[in-house]
Amino acid sequence: MFKHIIFDCDGVLVDSEPLSMEVDRDILAENGIAMTLEEVGSQFIGLTFEAFVEKIESDYRIKLPRNVTEDKNRRLLALYERKLKAAPDIHDILALMALPMSVASNSPRHRVEAAFRIAGLSKFFGDRITTFEDVARGKPAPDVYLEAAKRARVTTGSCLVIEDSKAGVASAVAAGCHVIGFTGLAHDGAALGRSLSRLGARKVVNRHADLPAAIAAALRL
Template identity: 35%
Template sequence: MDIKCIIFDCDGVLVDTEKIGNGILLSMSAEYGFEMELEQAYRDFNGRSLKECFLHIENAIGKKLPENFETDYRQKSFEAFKTQVKPMEGIVAFLNQLTIPYCVASSGPVDKIRLNLEVAGLLERFENKIFSSYQINSWKPDPGIFLHAAKQMGFEVKDCIVIEDSKAGVISGISGGFKVYGFANGYNNEDLENEGAILFNSYDELREML
């Protein structure tokens, strides 16, 4: 396959945010009687919209979360992201040797994507190449965001690959007709492989594969 464009997911692929976001969500929802291990949260929540995550929690506890829960969560996670986000190991070297166009396509709001990329020192590399589900009102596992990114970048689906770390993201890419590479982190290996992703464990390994 002659790859002409790489579409990266953001959280857990470019920036190391999953532990921060999930940790805050679990500690906040624990106040309302919700219990879940961090490892399970990686599997159930990563790649999904906040609305879906909140619905999961509400179904589990049998009641609605308070009106201000989302605002509080966004505020707390933004504060944490500002100081704690780091680039994923090996991503800088990987981007440095890329000779083809690339972009980021994420379920998160644009300001969150930009904040995380900025704190991780990656924003300049993705300026004008940031695509969010909020721009098109289509969230993973629907393929809309990846199809939108490919179109905006000027490439056909067959010429692009998607890099993902969540089950919802892999389903999204595969159903859109993309070849998807899954970043295995120890929690997600089986889920990603079952959905049709080609697994890799590090950016050094991915470089060899491509």
Template identity: 30%
Template sequence: MSKYKCVIFDCDGVLVDSEIIANTVMVDMANELGANLTLDYAIKTFKGASMQFCMDHIAHRIPQRLPNDFLPRFRQRSFEAFEKNIQPIEGVAEVLENLQMPFCVASSGPENKIRLNLELTGLLPHFEDNIFSCFTIRKWKPDPAVFLWAAETMGFKPEECVVIEDSISGVNAAKNGGFDVFGFTKHDVNNELEGNATLTFNDMSEVLELIH
């Protein structure tokens, strides 16, 4: 019998393969302003970071002020790119179909982005109304607030939940809230998760066995 009663999934990089798509848009927009970023640099620097951190970072690399409409334009262009290219993380649909306990998603992204990407990848029916966004409470990882909110709403204590994360900020947020956290390392480009997460795994098909 599992020690856990609830699973809290991150979204980007755990449920949907969105990191490269979003970072490609970010790099294109930043470079149009003279930032001279590479996609590899962006993935290593921005993975798991808040949008404000990304915008501040770009602002320091360009010769002019960051345009006031940068964020809404990024949302529009990234949503268009998601609609063309987004895919679920390999194996995650089977995990969700066979998971024998309550689960939810808690993400740094805005709720409309979470819903869009889950809908485009066919995963939205698994989550219904169990979607928790940092934007709703205005607190971002590594603050544990979104995970604490998700656990409380789902009806469980932190020690009864396990968080599935792929970024160091997400792992730290879970640990800061008293959660066990499993680190998904398939795209861990900075090799940050092993030794920080409760345990790490490289293939989503391993999750059911690890939880049970």
């Protein structure tokens, strides 16, 4: 029996991933690495920025600027203020939820809080936010979901998770949660959906409008 719902933030609650990909692409270009937005998304969506930096430096044998994390945060927050939007229908969807809810994110807390302020989502979650900063390892390791469940005082087996990335689904499944994959904001939703299913998502939903029914069906299990 489920007692708690945990949402990923980026790509589920807010349409932030295209903005993050844009900043990552620009940072790479400034350091001599040409990637399209699609290439950035396919390789890095769902990872922490620290993991992004580590992979780029390893794969390309370069050293990114020491202030690259601060630079990413500054640029992305500026884009948030101009362009960030809540995911379609998400206010109505969250208002329907009968169980306690929290968020587990691979973004830093200050960015999640900024996104919620801009998108008007703070009222649904308050301070019930767990990020990679709170644990030893970010997604795809299970730590973020283990910590989110601990803070909610429930077992991971009683948590229903809504996730849109391969790293996120792998994390939640490894933690022992029941996962609904979401692909509604993805560039190639069909391919992503197949990947999320292979990683252990019990169901994959490709529209926000279908999330309430999918969640209700899971709660009847």
